[in-house]
Amino acid sequence: MKHESHAELAAALWPDKKDVPVKLLTCRHCGRRNRVQVPKAVLEPSRCECGACGQALFLTPEEPLTRISSSAYEHSLDRSTLAALKALPGFPALVRWLMSNLGERSLRLECLSSTVMCGEAQFPELVKLLEEARHGLDFPSQPTLFLSESPHANAVTFGTEEPAVIVYAGLLDHLDDTEVKSVLGHELGHLHAEHGLYRTVALVLAGGSGLLGTVGQWLSFPLQKALYKWMRCSELTADRAGLLACRDLSASLGVLMKLAGGHRPGTRQRTKMKLAPFVQQARTLAKQEESSWFDGLLAMLLTMNQSHPFIAWRVMHLLEWVEHGNYLDILSGHYERAKNPVAA
Numbered sequence: 001m002k003h004e005s006h007a008e009l010a011a012a013l014w015p016d017k018k019d020v021p022v023k024l025l026t027c028r029h030c031g032r033r034n035r036v037q038v039p040k041a042v043l044e045p046s047r048c049e050c051g052a053c054g055q056a057l058f059l060t061p062e063e064p065l066t067r068i069s070s071s072a073y074e075h076s077l078d079r080s081t082l083a084a085l086k087a088l089p090g091f092p093a094l095v096r097w098l099m100s101n102l103g104e105r106s107l108r109l110e111c112l113s114s115t116v117m118c119g120e121a122q123f124p125e126l127v128k129l130l131e132e133a134r135h136g137l138d139f140p141s142q143p144t145l146f147l148s149e150s151p152h153a154n155a156v157t158f159g160t161e162e163p164a165v166i167v168y169a170g171l172l173d174h175l176d177d178t179e180v181k182s183v184l185g186h187e188l189g190h191l192h193a194e195h196g197l198y199r200t201v202a203l204v205l206a207g208g209s210g211l212l213g214t215v216g217q218w219l220s221f222p223l224q225k226a227l228y229k230w231m232r233c234s235e236l237t238a239d240r241a242g243l244l245a246c247r248d249l250s251a252s253l254g255v256l257m258k259l260a261g262g263h264r265p266g267t268r269q270r271t272k273m274k275l276a277p278f279v280q281q282a283r284t285l286a287k288q289e290e291s292s293w294f295d296g297l298l299a300m301l302l303t304m305n306q307s308h309p310f311i312a313w314r315v316m317h318l319l320e321w322v323e324h325g326n327y328l329d330i331l332s333g334h335y336e337r338a339k340n341p342v343a344a
């Protein structure tokens with residue numbers, strides 16, 4: 001999204017100067033509290049210095065978030081819906097049965113037989129982007145990367161013993177490198193936050209490629225509903241990881257916009273898709289949330305049997321975290337660290 005300047009983007013995201021969010025951040029060098037305007041901090045972090053010691057308030061894009069714990073960025077809805085899913089009678093037994101009878105091995109074999117495994121000799125560009133995302137998040141293990149032919153702009157993660165990320169080729173048509181890095185960071189976030197087991201279960205139930213397509217035939221309704229709901233809420237945690245990996249808000253929002261509207265030649269020839277009106281669209285949705293009918297709609301959308309709707313909702317939650325959550329605290333070096341780096 002390099003066509004929109006910092007100034008244009010700031011004006012689009014925070015049109016009313018009175019409403020520009022402000023945050024108090026502690027300098028990691030001298031401990032002094034600094035009052036910073038969120039737009040400047042988010043869009044031009046390298047220009048933010050501590051008022052007392054003059055050193056950089058934020059880590060540079062190249063500095064890793066050393067030993068960051070996934071709890072540092074886990075969304076509360078992800079945590080609560082996973083707890084609800086795990087508490088459902090029959091779910092732990094189902095997980096055990098599936099993993100011992102089919103497990104991630106079946107998915108890995110499917111990848112090896114029908115996609116292209118990436119490495120130093122095969123799509124090294126893609127592997128380099130994954131490595132950059134892994135470095136940024138200080139993610140300890142190296143998942144296998146597969147490229148799969150598909151017109152859809154999508155990526156999938158599975159596995160706990162030998163985690164894997166599958167990038168659908170359509171994604172590379174739609175996104176630039178920073179945006180792809182954001183997607184790979186999103187997928188690493190799923191693994192980091194230990195979504196691997198339950199996403200593997202969902203994939204196995206769906207027969208591999210259709211994600212949630214056939215899962216309904218296997219599960220009782222409450223179980224199905226709880227699994228869909230958690231799957232969707234887990235996206236909010238992973239979106240945060242994507243932003244922490246690329247540290248470029250316009251790239252993370254650009255990915256979501258392109259997931260919603262595509263970026264095919266037919267679209268590109270006609271008009272340049274702009275982030276500003278799309279963000280306004282998400283803000284309109286956020287305002288609706290304040291009215292009570294939205295709760296019913298939210299519940300319905302959360303359990304819908306589709307793979308990627310609800311994108312404006314993700315935009316809204318990501319912006320909310322940037323403005324009022326701990327995104328900037330993390331980038332200024334203040335975050336929860338993993339107790340055991342190996343088990344991060």
Ligand SMILES: [Zn+2]
Nearest residue numbers: 027030050053
């Ligand atoms: Zn300082």
Ligand SMILES: [Zn+2]
Nearest residue numbers: 186190235238
């Ligand atoms: Zn995801």
